[in-house]
Amino acid sequence: MQRTVESFLRYLRVERNSSPQTLKSYADDFESFYDYLRDRVGSIPEADGITVATLRGYVAYLHECQYARTTIARRLACLRSFFRYTTREGITETNPAQALRTPRVGRKLPHFLTTEQVATLLEAPPANEPMGLRDRAILETLYSAGLRVAELVGLNLDDWDRAANILRVLGKGRKERIAPVGSYAAKALDRWLEVRMPAPDGTPEDRSAMFLNRFGKRLTTRSIGRMLEKYLKVTGLDTLTSPHTLRHSFATHLLDGGADLRSVQELLGHKSLTTTQIYTHVSTRRLRETYEQAHPHSAGNGNRGV
Numbered sequence: 190m191q192r193t194v195e196s197f198l199r200y201l202r203v204e205r206n207s208s209p210q211t212l213k214s215y216a217d218d219f220e221s222f223y224d225y226l227r228d229r230v231g232s233i234p235e236a237d238g239i240t241v242a243t244l245r246g247y248v249a250y251l252h253e254c255q256y257a258r259t260t261i262a263r264r265l266a267c268l269r270s271f272f273r274y275t276t277r278e279g280i281t282e283t284n285p286a287q288a289l290r291t292p293r294v295g296r297k298l299p300h301f302l303t304t305e306q307v308a309t310l311l312e313a314p315p316a317n318e319p320m321g322l323r324d325r326a327i328l329e330t331l332y333s334a335g336l337r338v339a340e341l342v343g344l345n346l347d348d349w350d351r352a353a354n355i356l357r358v359l360g361k362g363r364k365e366r367i368a369p370v371g372s373y374a375a376k377a378l379d380r381w382l383e384v385r386m387p388a389p390d391g392t393p394e395d396r397s398a399m400f401l402n403r404f405g406k407r408l409t410t411r412s413i414g415r416m417l418e419k420y421l422k423v424t425g426l427d428t429l430t431s432p433h434t435l436r437h438s439f440a441t442h443l444l445d446g447g448a449d450l451r452s453v454q455e456l457l458g459h460k461s462l463t464t465t466q467i468y469t470h471v472s473t474r475r476l477r478e479t480y481e482q483a484h485p486h487s488a489g490n491g492n493r494g495v
Contacts (some may be wrong), residue, residue, distance in 0.1 A: 206363040218267040240451035313420040319384040328380035333374035335439035338432040344399035360458040440468045
């Protein structure tokens, strides 16, 4: 089975253009399945030796270990995708994962910042030193363009069209989209590029990167997370805030400002409108809270008019 898994991951990388993050998640999911097979079955059988009963035992094991429903659902999705591949390639006759029920997962409303909180965060990096200018440019770009962190660290200098003030972004599945850049972000990027210093011994990949670390090399997603943690401590903002929170805030503020859902879907690079619709629930909740606080005849307002 392990060789078949390697072939499957190679197929995802080469033919499906799956991201490194997706490939790593799938590889981790297979390692979990291998551990179960070694422990409960005694060995790792070939793909055609995996039955529905084997997979049901694995799901029961995941529940016993008290894994989150989201984790179980993701691991089942991984196995379904794998067995679709093996069936299509003639390695197995059927997809044993198809008969399994995915645990129902409730969708959590995304965490976002208010416009005032975003302003506080964006002004936190010092504007009198290179790394501070870089951090301002990073935060402004994440919020202005609604980028995922992986999309941001993957930006190159020639991805920014200064004349049109747009970014060429490589999203999930290596799908390209255009993201507008606001005036605040454009100004922050200009100031960062004035002090940007690539490492003399850096690779071409590093030298082309929009954002560099203090050693002149391309930034990583983990570096962005650590940078944000520092400014959360400085500002006292909610520690649940992550780089992705700025993307959530971008979408929520657009809808609050009257943007239509289809446009927000395009700006976020969502394949399905259903994914974008979660932000309408956030906006609806905020409208309800405002109503409860302000309307004299609402249940939450004791100051009834006469």
